[in-house]
Amino acid sequence: MAAFEIVLPVRFGQVDYAGIMFYPRFFENFHTAFEDMFGERLGMPYMSILKERRIGFPTVHIETDFRRPFRFGEPMRLVVDVTRIGRTSTTLRYRGFHGDEVEPSVEAHGTIVSIHLDTFETLEFPPDIRAVLEELAC
Amino acid sequence: MAAFEIVLPVRFGQVDYAGIMFYPRFFENFHTAFEDMFGERLGMPYMSILKERRIGFPTVHIETDFRRPFRFGEPMRLVVDVTRIGRTSTTLRYRGFHGDEVEPSVEAHGTIVSIHLDTFETLEFPPDIRAVLEELAC
Amino acid sequence: MAAFEIVLPVRFGQVDYAGIMFYPRFFENFHTAFEDMFGERLGMPYMSILKERRIGFPTVHIETDFRRPFRFGEPMRLVVDVTRIGRTSTTLRYRGFHGDEVEPSVEAHGTIVSIHLDTFETLEFPPDIRAVLEELAC
């Protein structure tokens, strides 16, 4: 185990007038990776955490470096791991690479908090979710 | 009264690789116009219909002609009126114009249904909402 | 050969306040399917048609029936085929299914035109692109 990896091509509608990935769209890709990571690592769809267990993970802080633009059609290899795990919050790292390069072209550190979706009160990570995060620890 | 009008510039992030409004973004603009129209004509925010009265208006059919593209920065004058009102459904017309031109560059006819948000069952339009639709009738 | 098929789950950020796929997002999914179909059937990335050959396919008309909503997490099986091929335009059909159901929950018929991206003038479909469309004919 370790980092989770997914390849997402830059879509026709994701570029802006400058011909490069419109920067808000990176965050949509990060969330797609986050959803797919949970689905694969937890062995149940991401939505079941929210729908059935009523747990959610709002982002409370994210910082991002955009080092090299992505152009239409370029595949973005997105690697997700975890740099910190707390009782009720954790920090995920998202790195987007051009092909097989070793230097990430985009890098984000995003902190999410575990909450109850009905009350929005913070909540300790349940053991199975915590285990997924620990597997992702870098 | 009559048609509702709003001007929405084509945003930097709404154009695609071809440099023109990515066609799914038109539908976001139509919905923005729809929300603002209700807020203005009903005298209460659109959200209160959904949140407090638990009424929603899913689109069940929409057909759209894209006659002339919109480029980044061009203002889209969006005109909303109603071509048909039924007991539980209505058809809205959205026409997007370049500036003061008389021929619409984009034209859509979208049918929405009135439903209860908790059950998704159809519902007669309440009188105040029906009145708004009747004012929009062309 | 025949229809192209792809499965796209409804994403966390694609649902609206009513908890169902926000209808403009369907069109983004249709375009994703369109891009992936070309990449797979043409044996070269979709972007190369646009970037290297300067050919584009703006949508000039689309009509869509939304028969049954998609909720967060539900997989949308999207089937793309072609109902009409002309010299410079073609009509694609997009059908979105819940799982293995036989009745589509959403169905769209979208007409695109082949243009030169530098002049926006219509252009006959090149033979290799026409062949892809013919394989998709239903």
Place this chain on the structure above:
Amino acid sequence: MAAFEIVLPVRFGQVDYAGIMFYPRFFENFHTAFEDMFGERLGMPYMSILKERRIGFPTVHIETDFRRPFRFGEPMRLVVDVTRIGRTSTTLRYRGFHGDEVEPSVEAHGTIVSIHLDTFETLEFPPDIRAVLEELAC
């Protein structure tokens, strides 16, 4: 002069399954404010900077704190000012408030670089654009 202010309601399609503004949508709102700020302060549409003068401002770094969620329909009062001006880059601050509150519910610091759109090489801010940034300095 000083900070630029705009009010943007949270749209029906901007909330996620948790019923709050999907965090990538904040960045779209920041860009909308950025475009409108330039249009108003420069006395010419934002697009003319890009289209006619071929200058662009990609984001190279942004960090954001999300302190309190925005729900569907809530107006977001967005205040834009500048915390640093360099020769070729500048840092903008975006603060989103619930109504008239004094504590921002969301706060971002985003660094943009001035580039030539044809070469993507960095470029000193032209005097008129620099003047707009200086007026925004907090």
